[in-house]
Amino acid sequence: MATIINIKEESVLDVKDFQFTYAGNDAPSVNKTTMPIAKNSITALIGPSGCGKTTLLRCFNRMHDLYPDNRYDGEILFKGRNILQAKEDLINLRIQIGMIFQKPTAFPMSIFDNIAYGMRLQGMKNKTELQDRVEKALKDAAIWKEVKDRLKADANGLSGGQQQRLCIARAIAVEPEVLLFDEPTSALDPISTAGIEELVVELKDRVSIIIVTHNMQQAARVSDYTGFMYLGDLIELGKTEDMFVTPKEKLTEEYITGKFG
């Protein structure tokens, strides 16, 4: 039986008896999981490769719907509704729950157009308003100084770390309530990594964050809550400071002390 603590904050997302199965698979890749995601906090998901972290993360914005025949069971509650229902408006959901990928995903267009992309999708046309919001997003993502003189340049000319911050700026520009990060620093050097970590921590005043990471130090540095997954099961969810010192589950302890993984 898993050990899931009760969080003291309000929760932004509630996973209830949730299960996810990829098309063509008999066994689910995320098994019967129940967990809260705390509001304005950072929840880290850790666990060995293939345990289902990415799979679970991509359920929160229904990314799996892009490919046919994947199956969700159970509930994920967001603002009082189950977002797994067929009638859920996915466009609206994804505006509210943004995502940052492992590899930077700068669109083949200018830096400005990248940041403006999400806002333009929502129909914002006013030039000065767009400019203000782009500038603000870039400042919030701590990349404004580096790009302010070349907003019209191709975004693919930026370094990997800069591109990742560009992607974060693009995601926060539409003011989402939740941001999902899937190993956002695994393709970056240590300095860029530190920059992204700092940024993630700063963002939690405004958004609730779920971050998948392979790096336990990273989870310990940035997160408030940590969930440990193993073979598709959520084994333990606890406050990060407790999890890494006094894990309740034997499997968690073995993993964080490096006995496997």
Place this chain on the structure above:
Amino acid sequence: MTHTTKRIIMNNIVMTLSTISAVIGMGFLFWILGILVINGVDALTWTIFSQEGAPPGYENSGLKHALIGQLLIVGAATVVGVPLGILAGTYLSEYGQKAKLAETIRDISDIMMSAPSIVIGAFVYAVVVAPMGHFSGWAGSIALTIIMLPIILRTTDDMLNLVPSTLREAAFALGAPKYKVIIQVVYRGAKAGILTGILLGVARVAGETAPLLFTSFNDNFLNTDMNEPMASLTVTMYNYATSPYEDWQKLGWAAAFILSMFILTLNILGKLFLLKKKGR
């Protein structure tokens, strides 16, 4: 003899052989181009662009009719074939993906790509020219469209497939509907490749003769009505070059030269687009 020296000798032999083969191939290419340039430039005069065809022996004969006919036939084929090919390629890559229908279309278009173009000419003759009762520029365009379609369809499909799926996912993750993801992100990422496909497709059909012999046939004079038989550079070149008259043969060389330069330019442009994309 040590292992290393053996390998070095082997390496040298293979390198020499492949270099010689490359030089032979290049030699033929430059030979052809050389003959073409020498004869073509010699035949090139202003009257070629300003005058229509004329019986042999007339001084004022040119290729105006064939140039304009060629432009109309290939132009119409491009206007129809390019959007159709891009849409079909988009269906394959973005909607059909691995579905049975999509795979079948891919197989069929691969077969069509290797079908002899004369067969396609005969087909259009049977379904368009024969029922209409006469050759026409439109029939020529239809034949060229059919030849162009699989080329553009497949390059579009391949080029869209090269766009990483994470880029699509990132656009979806911002709340973009599928058609906007395709138009604003995927097309943009594949722009250079698709453009290359178009140029190569146009270059390919611009050099076709056999299907036009069955469809647009020929006209020695200027005609801009696509419902009528129409001259093209390729068919005109074929007729003039095989004629016994020296002045007609000269016009044939001029046609060959103009056509080759046009196709060469398209090919070089296509390569440049791809280079630019890689160099980014």
